[in-house]
Amino acid sequence: MKNRSGRLIAASPSVCADLLYAGGFNAPDGVLYFEAGREKGLILSPLEYGRAKSEASKKVRVFSREEFLDADSPDRSDLALLVNLTERTGISCWNVPSDFPLALADSLRARGIPVKALPGAFFPKREVKTASEIANIAEAERVTEEAMCYARDRIREAKVNAKGFLRHGGRIFTCEMLRSEIEGLLKERGYTASQTITACGWNASQPHNLGWGPIAAGKPIVVDIFPRSDSTGYWGDMTRTFCKGFAEPVVRKAFLSVRKAGEIARKMIRAGVCAAEVHLAAAESMAADGFQTGHTADGIPCGFIHGLGHGVGLEIHEGPRVSPLNRKPLRKGNVVSVEPGLYHPAWGGIRLEDLVVVTQDGCRNFNTMEKELELE
Amino acid sequence: MKNRSGRLIAASPSVCADLLYAGGFNAPDGVLYFEAGREKGLILSPLEYGRAKSEASKKVRVFSREEFLDADSPDRSDLALLVNLTERTGISCWNVPSDFPLALADSLRARGIPVKALPGAFFPKREVKTASEIANIAEAERVTEEAMCYARDRIREAKVNAKGFLRHGGRIFTCEMLRSEIEGLLKERGYTASQTITACGWNASQPHNLGWGPIAAGKPIVVDIFPRSDSTGYWGDMTRTFCKGFAEPVVRKAFLSVRKAGEIARKMIRAGVCAAEVHLAAAESMAADGFQTGHTADGIPCGFIHGLGHGVGLEIHEGPRVSPLNRKPLRKGNVVSVEPGLYHPAWGGIRLEDLVVVTQDGCRNFNTMEKELELE
Numbered sequence: 001m002k003n004r005s006g007r008l009i010a011a012s013p014s015v016c017a018d019l020l021y022a023g024g025f026n027a028p029d030g031v032l033y034f035e036a037g038r039e040k041g042l043i044l045s046p047l048e049y050g051r052a053k054s055e056a057s058k059k060v061r062v063f064s065r066e067e068f069l070d071a072d073s074p075d076r077s078d079l080a081l082l083v084n085l086t087e088r089t090g091i092s093c094w095n096v097p098s099d100f101p102l103a104l105a106d107s108l109r110a111r112g113i114p115v116k117a118l119p120g121a122f123f124p125k126r127e128v129k130t131a132s133e134i135a136n137i138a139e140a141e142r143v144t145e146e147a148m149c150y151a152r153d154r155i156r157e158a159k160v161n162a163k164g165f166l167r168h169g170g171r172i173f174t175c176e177m178l179r180s181e182i183e184g185l186l187k188e189r190g191y192t193a194s195q196t197i198t199a200c201g202w203n204a205s206q207p208h209n210l211g212w213g214p215i216a217a218g219k220p221i222v223v224d225i226f227p228r229s230d231s232t233g234y235w236g237d238m239t240r241t242f243c244k245g246f247a248e249p250v251v252r253k254a255f256l257s258v259r260k261a262g263e264i265a266r267k268m269i270r271a272g273v274c275a276a277e278v279h280l281a282a283a284e285s286m287a288a289d290g291f292q293t294g295h296t297a298d299g300i301p302c303g304f305i306h307g308l309g310h311g312v313g314l315e316i317h318e319g320p321r322v323s324p325l326n327r328k329p330l331r332k333g334n335v336v337s338v339e340p341g342l343y344h345p346a347w348g349g350i351r352l353e354d355l356v357v358v359t360q361d362g363c364r365n366f367n368t369m370e371k372e373l374e375l376e
Numbered sequence: 377m378k379n380r381s382g383r384l385i386a387a388s389p390s391v392c393a394d395l396l397y398a399g400g401f402n403a404p405d406g407v408l409y410f411e412a413g414r415e416k417g418l419i420l421s422p423l424e425y426g427r428a429k430s431e432a433s434k435k436v437r438v439f440s441r442e443e444f445l446d447a448d449s450p451d452r453s454d455l456a457l458l459v460n461l462t463e464r465t466g467i468s469c470w471n472v473p474s475d476f477p478l479a480l481a482d483s484l485r486a487r488g489i490p491v492k493a494l495p496g497a498f499f500p501k502r503e504v505k506t507a508s509e510i511a512n513i514a515e516a517e518r519v520t521e522e523a524m525c526y527a528r529d530r531i532r533e534a535k536v537n538a539k540g541f542l543r544h545g546g547r548i549f550t551c552e553m554l555r556s557e558i559e560g561l562l563k564e565r566g567y568t569a570s571q572t573i574t575a576c577g578w579n580a581s582q583p584h585n586l587g588w589g590p591i592a593a594g595k596p597i598v599v600d601i602f603p604r605s606d607s608t609g610y611w612g613d614m615t616r617t618f619c620k621g622f623a624e625p626v627v628r629k630a631f632l633s634v635r636k637a638g639e640i641a642r643k644m645i646r647a648g649v650c651a652a653e654v655h656l657a658a659a660e661s662m663a664a665d666g667f668q669t670g671h672t673a674d675g676i677p678c679g680f681i682h683g684l685g686h687g688v689g690l691e692i693h694e695g696p697r698v699s700p701l702n703r704k705p706l707r708k709g710n711v712v713s714v715e716p717g718l719y720h721p722a723w724g725g726i727r728l729e730d731l732v733v734v735t736q737d738g739c740r741n742f743n744t745m746e747k748e749l750e751l752e
Contacts, residue, residue, distance in 0.1 A: 014571075015391045027584060028571065029693065046677050051582045076701075102481045103474030103493035117479035180564055187560040190552075194568040194606050195390075195404065206427045208403060230570050301422050317405065325452070 006091035007035040008115075009122070010078060010104055017314035018097055018122045020233050024057030032078065033060075036089035043068060043081065079107045086113050097122040127311055127319045128333035134357055136234040137312065137335050141355050141366035143189045144225050144236030147182050148369060151198070151223050154178060155215070155242050156375040165214040166244055175200055175211035178223075186227045191236075193227035204241070204349035207306055207341060217244040220251050220348040220373075226316050235316045237337050238367060239353035243374050254342045254350045255373045257289035261340035262352050262371075265308055265322075269338070269356060269363040275326040279308040282340045291342050302344045309337040312355060334358040382467035383411040384491075385498070386454060386480055393690035394473055394498045396609050400433030408454065409436075412465035419444060419457065455483045462489050473498040503687055503695045504709035510733055512610040513688065513711050517731050517742035519565045520601050520612030523558050524745060527574070527599050530554060531591070531618050532751040541590040542620055551576055551587035554599075562603045567612075569603035580617070580725035583682055583717060593620040596627050596724040596749075602692050611692045613713050614743060615729030619750050630718045630726045631749045633665035637716040638728050638747075641684055641698075645714070645732060645739040651702040655684040658716045667718050678720040685713040688731060710734040 013020040014028050022033050023042045032043040040060045044052050049064040056062050068081045068088070082104075086094070093114040096105065105115040121127065129137065158166040158173050166173040178198040186193045199211030201219035215221060224239040241255065261282040268278050283293065283304050293303030307323030312335050320326055322336050330336070339353030352371050356363040389396040390404050398409050399418045408419040417437045420428050425440040432438050444457045444464070458480075462470070469490040472481065481491040497503065505513065534542040534549050542549040554574040562569045575587030577595035591597060600615040617631065637658040644654050659669065659680050669679030683699030688711050696702055698712050706712070715729030728747050732739040 026571070047583055047682055050676060051585050096478060098479030099477040100479075101475040101493075102472060102478050102491070103476075103495065105478045106493055115478070117477075117482055119479065176566075180566060183568075184560050184563040187563045188556055190556060192559075192568060192570040194604075195402070207423055209427050228570075300426060306423055 003092050004037070004090055005093040005095055005116075006037075006089060007122075008082075008094040008096050008100075009033040010096075010101060017233075017318070018126070020314055021123055021126055022057075023052075023060050025052050025055050025060075026233065027052075030078070032081070032085075034085065034089070034094075036091050039089070043085070078104055079111070082108060083111055083113070121319055124319075126313060128331055129313060129335050129357065130333075133234065133313065134333070134335065136229065136232040137236070137355070137357075138366050140191065140227065140229050140232070140234050140236035141238065142236075143186065143191055143229075144227055144238045145367055145369050146189070147185050147193075147225050147227070148223065148238055148240055150185055151178060151182055151225070152240065152242060152369075152375065154181065155221065155244050158215075158244060160217045160244065164217045166217060172214045174214050175203070175221075176213075178215065179210070182223075182225060183227075186225075190230050191227035192230055193225060196226070197222055197224035197239075199349070201348050202345060205302075205343045205345045205347075207343060207349065207351065215244070218246060218248070219243065220247065220255075220350055222349050222351050224351065224353065228316070233314050235312050235314075236366075237312050237316060237353065237355055238369075239339055239341075239351045240369070240371065241350045241352060241373060245374065245376060247374055248347060250344075250347050251350065252373065253289070254291060254344075254347070255352075257286050257291055258340045258342055258350045258352050259371050260289070261285045261304075262338055262354065265338050265340065266354070266356060266363060266365065269330060269336075269358055271332040271358055271360050272329045275320055275322045275328060275330055276324050278330075279323050282308050286340065286342060296345060298345075300345050303342060304340060305343055306339075306341065309339055309353075311336055330358045332358055332360055379468050380413070380466055381469040381471055381492075382413075382465060383498075384458070384470040384472050384476075385409040386472075386477060393609075393694070394502070396690055397499055397502055398433075399428075399436050401428050401431050401436075402609065403428075406454070408457070408461075410461065410465070410470075412467050415465070419461070454480055455487070458484060459487055459489070497695055502689060504707055505689060505711050505733065506709075509610065509689065510709070510711065512605065512608045513612070513731070513733075514742050516567070516603065516605050516608070516610050516612035517614065518612075519562065519567055519605075520603055520614045521743055521745050522565070523561050523569075523601050523603070524599065524614055524616055526561055527554060527558055527601070528616065528618060528751065530557065531597065531620050534591075534620060536593045536620065540593045542593060548590045550590050551579070551597075552589075554591065555586070558599075558601060559603075562601075566606050567603035568606055569601060572602070573598055573600035573615075575725070577724050578721060581678075581719045581721045581723075583719060583725065583727065591620070594622060594624070595619065596623065596631075596726055598725050598727050600727065600729065604692070609690050611688050611690075613688050613692060613729065613731055614745075615715055615717075615727045616745070616747065617726045617728060617749060621750065621752065623750055624723060626720075626723050627726065628749065629665070630667060630720075630723070631728075633662050633667055634716045634718055634726045634728050635747050636665070637661045637680075638714055638730065641714050641716065642730070642732060642739060642741065645706060645712075645734055647708040647734055647736050648705045651696055651698045651704060651706055652700050654706075655699050658684050662716065662718060672721060674721075676721050679718060680716060681719055682715075682717065685715055685729075687712055706734045708734055708736050 341351035717727035
């Protein structure tokens with residue numbers, strides 16, 4: 001008998017982008033996907049079967065779990081199902097994603113069915129977006145930018161009280177209120193955002209701090225919005241940093257340095273450029289401006305303390321990374337964020353993020369919104 | 377040397393409820409959690425370290441990845457880190473959740489470090505909620521019910537046009553609009569919902585069909601709302617079925633049967649009752665009303681085609697299941713949905729879902745909203 005390897009995913013499409021990509025079908029619960037020779041199949045509970053028949057990708061055959069379970073056996077487990085699937089397809093080894101669930105793999109192996117975790121991406125072509133994927137991401141980023149313009153206007157139109165805090169309609173305007181308004185607007189457009197960053201002052205010095213409490217004038221406010229389309233599953237991702245009124249000189253200087261680093265990076269991006277080189281060029285530019293990356297005397301990381309960018313698609317963070325660790329060339333059709341940032345506990349943080357698609361001889365920026373710090 | 381087993385999770389807290397439960401810290405990217413003897417630790421990128429120090433559970437020690445990586449080695453992988461962690465803690469075998477990533481487990485094993493997937497729940501006590509967890513879920517369900525009342529009022533206040541479709545302000549009122557309004561309201565309250573079900577007529581006959589197009593009068597509209605608190609991570613879950621104007625007799629009959637089945641189930645629920653028995657009692661009651669579970673002549677599943685309920689907590693679907701497959705007793709502190717339903721392609725679907733906490737001698741219903749079908 002020939003050695004015949006197949007491919008297998010066991011996950012929920014709502015959290016597994018590979019499964020959503022391959023099957024074109026979203027569901028809250030676990031689903032199995034396999035490739036055996038030319039056949040591609042989705043195996044679902046009878047509860048999802050009818051819906052999957054009409055909604056799933058036409059490249060994929062839809063099966064009910066019942067078709068792979070013995071009618072007279074009480075065992076309805078994934079293991080029992082996969083043992084039957086293996087036999088029926090004549091597969092002698094399953095190649096699976098690196099995050100395939102260990103217990104299921106061990107059970108299959110115990111039944112004499114080899115399971116091999118593939119290193120790296122399970123569908124490497126997910127990094128190279130098709131025209132229709134690019135359109136989905138462009139649309140997500142357009143809506144993201146709409147929300148960002150809204151946030152800017154809310155900060156611009158706020159009053160400042162005697163203590164230096166922003167107010168709207170007589171109420172103190174907080175980071176939580178700004179976040180909730182942004183996310184509410186996105187929901188109206190059919191996009192889900194949570195953990196939106198609206199962080200002011202010291203909170204902005206931690207890149208993933210969501211931000212809490214009253215928004216203060218004269219301090220940098222990092223606004224990082226990353227919603228997912230409820231219909232397509234594609235993400236947008238965008239960051240701006242604002243300041244109500246005048247910023248401290250060091251903040252203004254950091255803002256200009258970050259903005260310049262982003263421009264330098266976007267000018268370098270094209271098919272064939274080494275991803276790490278793009279990161280390093282941005283980092284060097286900021287270092288030359290006097291913003292070294294390292295630690296404060298207290299050991300707190302400061303400077304440019306994250307990668308320059310990451311791929312965006314059906315996952316908010318996917319390949320290719322634009323970081324010192326990725327020496328590979330960028331390719332036409334990659335969609336990556338370009339988000340230099342500078343952070344310091346003494347003055348806060350600045351991050352400016354656009355989303356671009358790599359083209360043969362450059363990149364196309366999905367964002368058109370200007371980068372301005374001080375809002376009067 | 378003594379045989380010393382530890383526990384290990386490698387995942388992102390934003391999708392791994394066990395990790396959020398153990399560490400009390402949310403982050404979009406991968407985090408490691410371990411237990412070695414009495415020590416419990418979270419290991420994070422330097423980017424998250426500062427925030428985790430202030431936000432994570434006080435029972436857990438927070439480490440930066442750098443503390444477990446060799447300063448002079450270019451290898452910054454989870455594998456390199458875990459090899460060092462294993463050595464430093466003197467652990468001889470790691471017990472991991474059943475969905476631990478296969479590739480990482482295989483790499484550890486290849487380095488001579490045993491990894492064993494534990495069957496079942498990694499933290500079984502997650503099924504038994506503490507008072508503070510119950511308060512979080514009760515609050516989530518309160519907000520969910522607020523959104524449900526809003527949905528009911530929107531249907532009640534709609535006009536009906538000559539074709540029998542609902543209108544608001546001169547515009548046709550669609551399932552998509554109702555969904556987006558519900559999710560927008562929840563966002564304003566700090567809750568994230570997506571895939572909210574607002575399914576009318578035939579679409580309602582598929583339990584997970586989200587619902588599309590104009591809402592028709594005289595047809596059942598299943599509204600299933602399940603938002604997650606952005607601050608606590610706990611979920612609410614609630615379903616009502618409405619009908620604008622008069623329903624067909626079979627729909628009215630199904631509604632009454634489902635409502636009665638839910639009442640029977642809630643009366644049975646108490647610490648010690650077998651979960652499967654509760655499901656079966658609800659199923660039998662509906663069967664006795666003439667709603668058998670099976671297939672239409674075309675092979676489409678109809679009747680009561682899902683489990684009666686599921687646990688709700690940091691996951692929307694968690695243990696204990698209230699289904700024929702769970703013969704175990706319910707325990708005091710379990711929080712479960714009670715959601716009988718009936719489905720048929722000819723007339724649609726009815727589902728009514730409340731969320732209850734199991735007590736010593738009964739259950740407490742988090743929901744107070746009445747169950748009414750026809751809205752005039």
